[in-house]
Amino acid sequence: MAEEEERELTEEEQAAVERKAKRKRWLLLGLLAILLVAISVGTTVGLLHMLGAEEATPVAGEEAPVEEVEPEPERAIYYPLKEKFVINYNVRGRQRFLQAEVNLMFRDNDVAKAIERHMPRIRNDLIMLFSGQEFEDLQTPEGRELLRQDAVRQVRQILEEETGEPGVEQVLFTSFVMQ
Template sequence: MAEEENEAEGGGGGKKKLIILIVIGMLLVGLSVGGTIFALQMLADPEPVAEGEEGEAEEAAAPKLPAVYFPLKPAIIVNFNARGRQRYLQAEVTLKIRDPEVVAAVELHMSMIRNALVMLFSGQVYDELQTPEGRELMRQQALEEIQRIVESEIGKPGVEQVLFTNFVMQ
């Protein structure tokens, strides 16, 4: 009979240990989740906006205007003299613009923009343009040149990107 009592007490003690371990495990999980939520809230709190900065915060919160893709028609064609042979480049260029005022300025100053692009493209080295890096460099230079022209005319760069929609070299 003494052995039966010891078995009953031993079985009950094992269940108590299991329950205590489960409770401790649930407390640890709860503390972990609570700590994570607290830390995320602390990191996500926006800094208070000073009175003078309210206009800037509203401008930043304003949605972007939809993009307008403005193609420069006709395609720009330039020739190169590479290794004693006549080579040609035909590039169809499209501008990504968001401001209608900039679209009007580009239309008005189209001749100046096309001239700058022809001069830029014809001054390139033919062999360098055959690499993706060379084309990307020329695209960046074209963007800078167009932004410079538009900024000198209306006071802001306005052109977001220059895109080559067709690029043929012969």
């Protein structure tokens, strides 16, 4: 019986030794994984730092690249022409009307003063332009776009003649009603 107890103790001790060995293996594998991750991160950070330093320092004989900073474009200013344009058309013996609200878009405040100063001529020329159109043409999107482009040219031409600069970028229809 004494021998059997010794064998049982030996088997229990052996099981305990095996458990400790497994724990050590898992602990070593975990530490090894952590070490590999730390080495990988350190290498990556080091390489990025070195590459960043190389880009920042110019090579001997080379000038450092100069970054061109584009000036921020001025914000658009919208100037509504106060009164709506009302144009009448005679289409196949029937009276037809166009009512349009027009805004001018520009980026320089000085242009607003020039527009106000020359408003009678601008309104006159736009009325003449609108009334010279064919009513059927204005019913299509293409016809309205062509009219808008003609209006831009007309307003630019007036401002160019009077101030020396075209000033206006766009003529925008904010309302365009045809009856």
